[in-house]
Amino acid sequence: MEKILVIGAGGQLGSELTQALANQFGGEQVIATDLRDSARSAFDFCRFQTLDVMNKEALRDLVKEEKVTQIYHLAAVLSATGEKNPLFAWHLNMDSLLYVLELAKEQKLDKIYWPSSIAVFGPNTPKFNTPQFCVKEPNTVYGISKQAGERWCEYYFEKHGVDVRSLRYPGLIGYKSLPGGGTTDYAVDIYHKAIANEKFNCFLREDSYLPMMYMPDAIKATLDLMNAPRESVKIRSSYNLAGMSFSPKEIFESIKKHVPDFQIEFNPDFRQAIADSWPDSIDDSRAREDWGWQPDYDLDGMTTDILKNLPSYFPPKNTLI
Ligand code: VAH
16 A cells, blocks of 8 residues: 655645645545645645654654655755755755655655756756756756755665656646745746736746746656656656746736736846756657656646636635636
């Protein structure tokens, strides 16, 4: 009987991936954990308990007591927040992964999932259709921690047989959580401003292309990877993954098709330099070849779905839609 532990379940990815895991394994088989007890209310469909992933003993006790078989380790400090507190971001992102990998080896866990990011690429990486294998010189703490984490994942697979799997997510966009500390989170916030009939103040230039993905596609890719036969997962650092690429101007135009009066202004801040260090588009052909990856959503499809569903999740003061 599988028992799934989700670390950082209250985050943008965790809040949706945990539901998908409960749908697959049954709510009783999924333990959602988060540092904040306030996250509990979002998990009435599975088990919940608070957990500080930096507390090695508490993590080990939980894994042993619950006979956990799989860990989804989603807790991390994202790119923009990480630049404000570099050493804390490195400590949390790196040490927590090593605790999980060591535990997987020691307790012989079935599978581990750990998200990487296109943030592992840097200014010297080929910008267009970025290949699976290429130069990676990330210049953010978040990107450095993800690049190092990928090396550790491959090391624990090669040296200790730990079945750890990973995806280099593009910017993820969903309507079930508020914008967080990510550089790509402008593309979440813009929808909230659109349904509230407020002018959107974009912290990136209008022509800043970035690889992005609608959350349902990210969930599908994660479960496709984790459910693939072990021998199909030939890349044990992390797979490139792509959904769509767009600029702030293009997502604004996509929304205007539904909200004709929507307005925007562009005031680039420190996050522009982070965005400029990342690719414009990603080659995910290895994910398609190895385990059959195929995205479902494009920009207009995502916009239609978000504008239909967002108001019921985060009702704005003066709903326009
Ligand atoms: C961030 N949303 O902006 C994350 C993501 C590709 C970016 O990893 O930090």
